[in-house]
Amino acid sequence: MSVQATAQGARAAEPSTLPAGVRSELAEAVGAEHVLVGVAINPDTFTDESLHGLVQAPAAVVRPGSTAEVAAVVRTAARHRVPVTARGAGTGVSGGCVPSAGGIVLSFERMTAVLDLDLAGHTAVVQPGITLADLNAHLARHGLVYPVFPGTDASSVGGTVATNAGGMRAVRHGVTRSHVLGVEAVTGTGEVLRLGGAVVKRSTGYDLTQLVVGSEGTLALVTEATVRLSPLLGHSATILAPFVDVDEVAAVVPQLIAAGARPSVLEYIDRGTMKGLLRTNDLTLGVSAEVAERTGAYLVVVLEGRSAAEVEAELELVAALLDEAGALDTYILLEGQGDRLLEARENAFWMVKAAGADDLIDLVVPRARIPEYLRAVSAIAEEHGGRVFGCGHAGDGNIHFSVYEPDNERRHALLTAIYQAGLALGGVISGEHGIGAAKKPYFQELVDPALLAVHRQIKAVFDPAGVLNPGKVFDPA
């Protein structure tokens, strides 16, 4: 990531310095070599991967090495009313880890250990800074996987817990929330809470673990996570099904699930996005020119199992259903082809970013309502004159739209209409990317005011001084 690339059209970063005395207190907490200021700060920490060009230099980057050090940093920050923004890998796409002017970035880059691995109980206790790639490399040696796959495995466990990340495989495995059994977390007063633990059921007081999951660093900083693991499945197959109409794709998704199929991936890719993916990734999938010409949208289905026979049986069921639902053809992709298509789909974000998209949204609706929602969005795009392309986690009802409308006011109106249409169908603003700073205006405008008031009350309990990631998700009253 480079700041130059993400800063296009960004507001100028405000100057950023710490109040007197704070730097020495931080140095006492974590060691002077782990308090970075001025030119020692890597400009990557000014921003994340969101398309909005949100850029802000922090007054300091602090790199604690333990929970006790995190707590000491937060206590100093609370005493001096200095904002603290947690940073994992900075791959977020909602501006969640963009710091506040005059604030501290608390980087978890030194807290990357696997503290415990229970092979019998299929759980692990990990520090938040470990990336998904490193955790899964460690687990693969034991035939296990942490089945949380947002589009990039460079994400950290702490960041994925804080955003309740999803990704293509959530349709089978569930989102991050389903895999977090407990957390150790530091509140805005510097208190260390141990929530949940390596048990699979619990009916003991409020479920504060799940309150922290998805709270985007605004309630508490996660310093350890106890996560549930799964066995690695050794066999898979990828099916590509072109349909004339995006409505047909959307309609077949609930049918597949209702018929008992358990796909690991159920992605829809519209014609325009697929063309871009094939071109930018130099990919051919064997779809004839005649079929490609008639195709409005594609469905990608990945099946996984412990044996080839299990995958084969499911393949037959799914292929028959796709055929009945009107697929123009059903392509079983060769192993390398399937992997490359999934990789290209995961990298669609970079394609959209390079193409100059002005926003990327990830609204989610009940999956049976996807056809209605897609129709509504086409009509809205036409009415507003903006260009909107879609792909997404169809199995979860989670559609990712890339939006091309450079004018801020017009884009706000277009996005408000798109969000309103989704909410009217029982949807929510973000399925997995979080609200951060980028979607805050829409969240505040469109969510029930009573709900917003409860959010503010909960924030005040965990973070009375308001120092944890202020200005993210919602503003103070």
Ligand SMILES: Cc1cc2nc3c(=O)[nH]c(=O)nc-3n(C[C@H](O)[C@H](O)[C@H](O)COP(=O)(O)OP(=O)(O)OC[C@H]3O[C@@H](n4cnc5c(N)ncnc54)[C@H](O)[C@@H]3O)c2cc1C
């Ligand atoms: C190419 C690409 C594809 C992507 N595809 C998907 C996708 O399919 N699904 C999906 O869900 N996401 C996707 N994302 C978004 C991103 O990967 C996720 O949001 C991820 O969870 C961010 O993790 P991170 O470590 O980079 O967090 P960061 O960006 O560093 O931080 C994200 C938020 O978490 C907070 N935070 C970080 N660490 C902690 C902690 N220890 N305690 C408390 N708060 C903390 C930050 O303050 C911030 O609010 C994609 C991103 C890219 C670049």
